[in-house]
Amino acid sequence: MKTKKNFINTEDLSRDQLKELLDHAIRLKERPYNEALKNKSLYMVFFNPSLRTRSSFETAMSQCGGSAVNLSVGQDTWQLEHRPGAVMDGSASEHVKDAARVLSRYGDAIAVRCFPYMKNWEEDARDTVVRGFAEHATVPVINMESSMYHPCQALADMMTVNELYREPRGRRFVLTWCYHPKPLPMAVPNSAALMASTFGMDVTVVCPEGFELCDQVTDGIKANCEREGTELRVVHDLEEGVVDGDVIYAKSWGSLKYYGDWDGEKVVREGLKDWKITGELMEKTNDGKFMHCLPVRRNVVVDDEVIDGENSVVYRQAENRLHAQKALLMNILGEG
Amino acid sequence: MKTKKNFINTEDLSRDQLKELLDHAIRLKERPYNEALKNKSLYMVFFNPSLRTRSSFETAMSQCGGSAVNLSVGQDTWQLEHRPGAVMDGSASEHVKDAARVLSRYGDAIAVRCFPYMKNWEEDARDTVVRGFAEHATVPVINMESSMYHPCQALADMMTVNELYREPRGRRFVLTWCYHPKPLPMAVPNSAALMASTFGMDVTVVCPEGFELCDQVTDGIKANCEREGTELRVVHDLEEGVVDGDVIYAKSWGSLKYYGDWDGEKVVREGLKDWKITGELMEKTNDGKFMHCLPVRRNVVVDDEVIDGENSVVYRQAENRLHAQKALLMNILGEG
Amino acid sequence: MKTKKNFINTEDLSRDQLKELLDHAIRLKERPYNEALKNKSLYMVFFNPSLRTRSSFETAMSQCGGSAVNLSVGQDTWQLEHRPGAVMDGSASEHVKDAARVLSRYGDAIAVRCFPYMKNWEEDARDTVVRGFAEHATVPVINMESSMYHPCQALADMMTVNELYREPRGRRFVLTWCYHPKPLPMAVPNSAALMASTFGMDVTVVCPEGFELCDQVTDGIKANCEREGTELRVVHDLEEGVVDGDVIYAKSWGSLKYYGDWDGEKVVREGLKDWKITGELMEKTNDGKFMHCLPVRRNVVVDDEVIDGENSVVYRQAENRLHAQKALLMNILGEG
Secondary structure, eight states, X not given: OOOOOOBSOGGGSOHHHHHHHHHHHHHHHHSOOOOTTTTOEEEEEESSOOSHHHHHHHHHHHHTTOEEEEEETTTTSOOEEOSTTOOOOSSOOEEHHHHHHHHHHHSSEEEEEOOOOSSOHHHHHTOHHHHHHHHHOSSOEEXXXXXXXXXXXXXXXXXXXXXXXXXXXXXXXXXEEOOOSSOOOSHHHHHHHHHHHHTTOEEEEEOOTTOOOOHHHHHHHHHHHHHHTOOEEEESOXXXXXXXXXXXXXXXXXXXXXXXXXXXHHHHHHTTTTOOBOHHHHTTSSSOEEEOOSOOOBTTTBOHHHHTSTTBOHXXXXXXXXXXXXXXXXXXXXXX | OOOOOOBSOGGGSOHHHHHHHHHHHHHHHHXXXXXXXXXXXXXXXXXXXXXXXXXXXXXXXXXXXXXXXXXXXXXXXXXXXXXXXXXXXXXXXXXXXXXXXXXXXXXXXXXXXXXXXXXXXXXXXXXXXXXXXXXXXXXXXXXXXXXXXXXXXXXXXXXXXXXXXXXXXXXXXXXXXXXXXXXXXXXXXXXXXXXXXHTTOEEEEEOOTTOOOOHHHHHHHHHHHHHHTOOEEEESOHHHHHTTOSEEEEEOOOOSTTXXXXXXXXXXXXXXXXXXXXXXXXXXXXXXXXXXXXXOOBTTTBOHHHHTSTTBOHHHHHHHHHHHHHHHHHHHHSOO | OOOOOOBSOGGGSOHXXXXXXXXXXXXXXXXXXXXTTTTOEEEEEESSOXXXXXXXXXXXXXXXXXXXXXXXXXXXSOOEEOSTTOOOOSSOOEEHHHHHHHHHXXXXXXXXXXXXXXXXXXXXXXXXXXXXXXXHXXXXXXXXOOSSOOHHHHHHHHHHHHHHOSOOTTXXXXXXXXXXXXOOOSHHHHHHHHHHHHTTOEEEEEOOTTOOOOHHHHHHHHHHHHHHTOOEEEESOHHHHTTTOSEEEEEOOOOSTTTTOXXXXXXXXXXXXXXXXXXXXXXXXSSOEEEOOSOOOBTTTBOHHHHTSTTBOHHHHHHHHHHHHHHHXXXXXXXX
């Protein structure tokens, strides 16, 4: 019997397994069309909007001869309950357990996007929806971004770094917090930093005080660094943090200190509007490449001159979603 | 010239025709992939949400080489008017007549889901939207659940019963009303009971007083029973009703007595919260199988221990939607 | 290197190029299935609802072996900003520039529908969203209806006229304004009149005073007429305008005079409810064919007896969307 291969967090796979996926993705970029997923169906369950994720997954399936079904929860489908044992007398009319079991009967994999509710950190951090699907589905479940992780983005990120540098090991990966009018989820920075540390990059997290990554992820990064003989640096000064960076990975996220207390965070955030990637700042880097997962608020998170400049690789990153996910889907669903 | 084959109500087909469809579905379950619907397009017009219906129809098309277009009315598409001769100066900007005629020009079949508005029974009972599509389309129209019928669900239900019992004839099919916080449509219970009676099962409807099925459907069930030499029983006591049941088909629905008067029904409904399928209740049955069309409110309609127990066949039922609809589509759209 | 072929306005192509497309469309109507777009992906970005456009594009792709991804902005995807250099601290979280660049990396063409906001004419007339996609995408961009143009509709319209009349040249094309409870965009009348004049038809625009087409389009029509040796007539009396018409193309649109001032326009509009196509009116035409792009408000814009009468070609028009767009897609994306 074939083992069910979920993909919830890059940490679920070894560095070698991840490397194999990324190498396959590079080969698929050269030869994009095949029939490896003929007769395969992927169900994409979206609790939140998407442009890249949906388009790249749907295209990955069709370019390999398969098909994808797009389901927007609470719009195309019913509201879903995720608490085990819940007495369902509220607004949700279907349980994740049943949705997962049913979709497992129709097709070959389920991909789920569920952002955090941004109210209660402990609850969000459990990723109950995506993990609920993974627990109950009898087919593989792919995380298309949960509260904690965005592993498909991290695959594309690392594939991009691999294309830029023959040897990422020892290169300086700077994850920089940026201002944004709203508190955003932490899945992207979490997965990006975990992935970079897995591949032996020197990881610097630059953020205002109170905006550090959560303990669980920080511990994971540290463990990776220790194994790879590198170090995690946390810097609270933007100008200092980006110095000598090879990769400047910009992203905004919310503060754990004010999690669920938007009024409190708003005041602090007002004083952080200069946390923005400018041309001047990029000059301090080691000819650093600018990365961002998109969507991005231009001239708030990053100036046009940087994202439109020649060191920006954001579209390559976005494109690599397609190739990396194709490699993932072929690994998970293919005959091999 | 080929006759246009609509599928609005299971009663439109003879028992033999239905049996043939179900037998084909069983064979398709073994050999799911073919090219019988190559170049065929199905337009799925949803006035209401869906998980199983959409996924199973879309997958049925793709597994047979065809494709499905998903249209959510009032979201992807315009609001639709259905009254013949209407002066369209309200919110609807397109008439069902025109939508049906146009989609008929693009593809091969139209599937429509339109729940009742739950205000006026006489109006809802006419199924004007689905029947409007059927009247005006020049390609076959499939009912994906109207106010009155959910024939595709009934196909999957009966296919499931056929898998469970070599001979359904004479088996006791118990349709049990259950508590639910909201008044739900009657399409599922209507079609389930009609179908069971068509195949010679002994049909028991268990429901509180005032929650009987409508006269039209009751008459249809009685006519089927008479033809098959069986009997329709209506019981107003849950414990009594399930005794010796071979199939316990749970479902909640609204009261015709209070149709459109939600405040009135709410009061009555408050006293009916013990109408729930429990493990204790299942003990009174003849090793009865638990069936439900899903979505289901767990621990409100049915306890976890029952739906997750070994006599529950709800996922098989859901899976059989795929196979039964594939048989239906091949019958309606295939070359044969 | 292949030139990127956008399709924003029928005026971007010569009459000969348009004729070639239409002739191809006629041939495709006879032989609808091929594999010319195998492995090709089209991204359809909808800022507004659609029935015909979505269904016909999606089916055009699948009938030619390709696939289409449907993206509803602000529902499936993020809100999009279109102003160059914008400081994005408002509700939009992604720039058209980035969406266009990213989708260009995944597939082969982007189709965009973006209706006018109906507030500021100068701004709407710039078609910034569709033109923004065209500017930034590195793959062809197709206009699925912008503020100014609906070129795919115009292709289907002219294909229909070509089917009706061996020689459209010199035939009288009457574009008639009709009453409608709301001010509608001008894209359809603009493109229809431009296209008719391109092919040498005598164009009459019949509308109440204050409802004339904009100067830019009027100048374009006049230039076409001059080149073809015909004449543009503008008539403010409905009965007079339709006399001897070969084609009665009905459509409602907003007044430029009251653009953005709905309260002002409403008063004027109340007095225009008799601007409706009736059977009596059609008697004054030259056995005129009734055309409308749909959706249409029956018995407000046109009486049932006309649209359901034998001189109505509205479903043929709608069907021709499929064939014309297939010809367009094959021209833009095919290998040829």
